[in-house]
Amino acid sequence: MKDHLIETSGCIKCGACINECPVIATEGVQRFSGPRNLGVDAPRFLPDIGATVDNIMMCTTCWRCEEVCPANLPVPEAILHVRRQIFSAPNMLHGHRRIAENIDKYRRSVEPRNTHDQVSPRGKGEVMYFPGCIGKERIPSIYESSVGVLGKVGTDLWIPEGWVCCGAPLEKIGDWDRLRMLREENMTRFEGRGEIVTSCPGCTSHLIAHYNLEPLHTLEFLYEDIGMSRLRFKPNERTIRVALHHPCHLVRTIGPHVIDYAYSILNEIPGVKLVEMEDPGACCGGGGGVVAGYPDIALNLATEKMRKAREVGAELLLAPCPFCVLNLGRLDSLEIMEFISFVNERLE
């Protein structure tokens, strides 16, 4: 594991991270003390670090601070490390305790709602699809569409029997005991996995960082493995104005190339008129355990995002991330859809 005290000690106090942090922008420094305070300054006072508990869970882990830091310091990771250090089961935030309870009961980070599986490929194909909790249980259309799209392009798919939550939400709330337990359970079920595809940037990054696997997000799989030439879209007369949100974990932890794939695909879909909103990479508030821990902050960020999309006249906002769709979907000021679900609708 990285040594976070030393890794972040190169801070020169330029303040770039503070200027860019979306939570500071909406909540102010009196409420959220920010990336430098939580990831760089506080960890130096080892015995006092527990005092960060009153605001460290407000970070959405949008990774923006690391992106702009001239010293390239791993600030979000350091924040997650502090969360791990100060984790104490009795002091969990209410919403975080619910996550832990769901894990214990259902092995999902959310309560399962999608009881009747309409699509359930049970083959032992070449490609393993990892559904993820939100896509499977909260917004089942994501799960169904992903399986649908992969089927339409001729992928031989299988889903590991008895898969459990990947553990990404537990990393965000600092609960490493449960995280390790889930990893072990999943690893036995991933036996004979072949290539891995997921719908969720959170799952993808987590499987890379904590399972040492090389999964692909569905967008990467479609663009790199299937190829644009095999995607055939339905003709469409009516034009629709579409804006694309750049999910934090997709563009900053998996990589900026993935969003380019999304644009390439959108450009091929008849009837889509792309409109570019201001700062499409601004955080929607959906990550970092903030939706569960501080729903008001998540909502403030989502409101900002929706405002920017409406400002450029978008009729539909697309996000290639179940968490973003879940959080943005709490507002009904604009139609919001997961990217692959939209692709599934338009694919021949």
Added chain:
Amino acid sequence: MPKTEVLIVGGGVTGAGIARDLALRGTSVMLLEKEDFSTGATGRSHGMLHSGGRYAVKDPESAMDCAREGVILKRIASYCIEDTGGLFIGIEDDDPTYVDRFLRGCAETGVQAKEITTKEALSLEPRLSSRVSSSVEVLDASIDPFALTLGNVEDARDCGAEILNYRVVQRFLVQEGRIQEVIFENLRNGSRESVRPEVVVNASGAWVDNVASLAGLRIPMSIDKGTLVVFNGRLVNRLINRLRMPSDGDIIVPSHSASIVGTTSDRVDSVEDFVVDRSDVDLLISEGQSMVPDLRHARAIRAYAGVRPLLGGRKEGRDISRTYRVIDHEEEGIDNLVSIVGGKLTTYRLMAEKTSDLIMCKLGSAGHCITASEPISNPMAAKTVRDLLAFPLIRMNRKYGDEQTDIIAGCTSSLRGKEILCTCEEVLRGEAEYFCSREDVMRLSDVMRRTRIGMGYCQAGLCIFDMASVMMEHSNQEPLDLIGHYLRERWKGVEPVLFGSQLRQEVFKRYLYDGVYHLESLLGGEAR
């Protein structure tokens, strides 16, 4: 002309301790310090509350004093002590027979020590070298010398003592074998003032000889310089000592947000020789690394040096005992002058007690010492103050003891009070405002010693302008003078560690100061 029963020269921890001791006994006291409190050896020390282990083999008398005083100070000054505990560790190439001598010495001097396995030591302190071959647990602790001295000052004031800084004692008027009058300069306005004391205490540390010479006396001193390097972050959580005959770079002290590695020992001629040699820095880093290898990657923030006031003699540096001596100059023909020489920060209370006993004798007064049982201030647990985040509150609790109630009130009474001025050390504007409005505070470094503002890794890179603006609300000094003076002081500590992150930091500051604020030209090229 004002009178006082006792006039103390020197506002380091010893002088402040004597002032408190005497004031608690009901004596009228005046203390004069030529700069700010703790600017001498006190503020330049390592901040180690010795368990006595370091002296157990070579200097049993000091070891015994430290062992006893350590327990007392943890009781009476808990607000400024982090009771971390300490470890003595031997490294593979160190003399393997030393550990037995060490344990025997500890047993004979009453220093609590318990040998533990290397595995236990590594689980207590994961950053220790894997080459550790022997480990002993002791009761060392980390103590904040600034807060300790100020606690004594404030307590003495509460008992009626007059404690003044920026007053240089310049002349003693001696008649009939007594100091009749003490003449001093007030640096705030350049005026010359005097006072009639019954007894004078020379607690001027390394300057004792200079002060004694004002009465025509000599006190042979050995001036020994020690250098230390401050690293960012708490790399260890206990004090780490090298288990060998005391030598250079033996000790790492965790202090607030930093780890301090020290010290060296060199005989010097001048008591004002605070220059840090780059070679000493290199030596400390390499010795420190043999105990905690991560120091190689850690960020050196600054280096500083202090001079130890050691009792003279033919011995060199580390061979001179760390005990103290109370000198009654009556035999040399000055009836009412007492000097206190040598000692340690750890034993300051005992030194103050013995000195005060003699003074009470001279005054012919009764009144016995109560400092061994009377707490310096009653720190309260950080209260939940809804308006403030927990972090600055905990920090205030660790810095201010009794005074924190007023300071917290100042921070929460306005929106501006809550603003963080120094982010490295989590210092709020209200803290700076509280001290800037006090009589004692004249320079920016005075605010720093009281709040830790500017002590962090950027070395006041950002907070200096805020600090100056708060100061300007209470002072009519020229802001550029304040800033220039402070930056020159900081630069002395940073220059010896200009590599790695600290070099990058200084380049950024240079860009900010010159490129954005044009400070260099405003200060006439002095800002560095």
